[in-house]
Amino acid sequence: MSPEAGVLVVEDEQDVAEAYATMLRDTYDVTVVNSGEAAIERLDSSVDVVLLDRRLPDISGDEVLERMDKEQLGCRVVMVTAVDPDLDIVEMGFDDYLVKPVPKETITAAVEQMIERNSYHAELQEMIAVATKLATLETKMDIGQLEQSERYETLKSRYDELNQAVDDDADDSYRDATREKIRTLLADL
Numbered sequence: 562m563s564p565e566a567g568v569l570v571v572e573d574e575q576d577v578a579e580a581y582a583t584m585l586r587d588t589y590d591v592t593v594v595n596s597g598e599a600a601i602e603r604l605d606s607s608v609d610v611v612l613l614d615r616r617l618p619d620i621s622g623d624e625v626l627e628r629m630d631k632e633q634l635g636c637r638v639v640m641v642t643a644v645d646p647d648l649d650i651v652e653m654g655f656d657d658y659l660v661k662p663v664p665k666e667t668i669t670a671a672v673e674q675m676i677e678r679n680s681y682h683a684e685l686q687e688m689i690a691v692a693t694k695l696a697t698l699e700t701k702m703d704i705g706q707l708e709q710s711e712r713y714e715t716l717k718s719r720y721d722e723l724n725q726a727v728d729d730d731a732d733d734s735y736r737d738a739t740r741e742k743i744r745t746l747l748a749d750l
Contacts, residue, residue, distance in 0.1 A: 565590060566609045566676050571600040571625065572641070573617050577661075581612055581641075584665050585672060597625045604629060608636045610675040612668070613655070615642040623653065630654040637675035637686075641668070646701050651712040656690045658697045688723035695720060 568589045572578035578593045585591050590607075594600050597620035600613070611629070615622035626638060639657040640650075646658055656678065657671050678686055694716060698707055707713045 567592070567607045568672055569594065569600065569603060569608045569611045569636075571595075571597070571611060571613045571617065571622065573614060581668055584668055588669075589672065596620075597622065600625050601628055604632065604634055604636075606634065608634065609679055610672050611636055611638045612641045612672070613638055615640060615644045626654055635679075637678055639671045639675060646697050648698070648702075648707075648710055648712050650694055650697065651716050654690075656686075657693050660701070684723055684726050688720065688727055691716060691720045691723060 566589050568585055568591045570578050570581045570585075570591060570593045572581065572593070573595050575595060578595060582591045582593050589610075592603060592608075594603055595618075597617040600611070600617075604611070613622045613625060617625070622640065622642065626640075629636070629638065637657075638655040639659060640653075640655045641659045641661065641663055643661045645660060650658060656675060659667060659671060678689060681689075698713060698716075
């Protein structure tokens with residue numbers, strides 16, 4: 562973990578935003594904004610991780626995420642929201658999805674993981690993000706409904722493609738743990 566890593570907290574509830582900032586300030590350079598437009602204005606190459614709420618007063622976190630994707634800033638995004646995930650998350654370009662309320666340990670662990678992921682090559686980053694979406698959907702939605710979804714099946718296929726493409730010879734315990742988690746989840750279907 563780099564003490565210089567930048568974290569942008571995008572949360573309209575001031576007390577929640579400050580709680581996240583307090584959790585992270587000893588380790589990271591934390592900036593808090595309370596709207597989507599402020600987030601877009603603040604995003605630059607100094608931001609390594611964004612904690613992004615989906616419900617914001619001006620534009621949605623989903624729209625902020627779309628704009629970030631167009632800018633290709635290379636930062637990791639953790640959606641931290643009260644919005645339960647649905648199949649709409651399949652096309653979204655985030656790295657992790659946490660449903661509020663989120664304990665301190667989960668927030669800090671998510672940011673640590675995102676900082677670590679920044680050092681991974683693009684295919685491994687995408688594989689882990691796709692694995693996270695699969696795990697999120699499988700834990701929050703009815704499996705029968707998922708199995709009937711073409712978007713879900715496409716996501717599973719993309720994971721399989723990425724899993725094959727990632728170099729098996731690399732010694733990477735995080736990647737291996739992620740693969741094992743997905744194998745277990747997929748085997749339970």
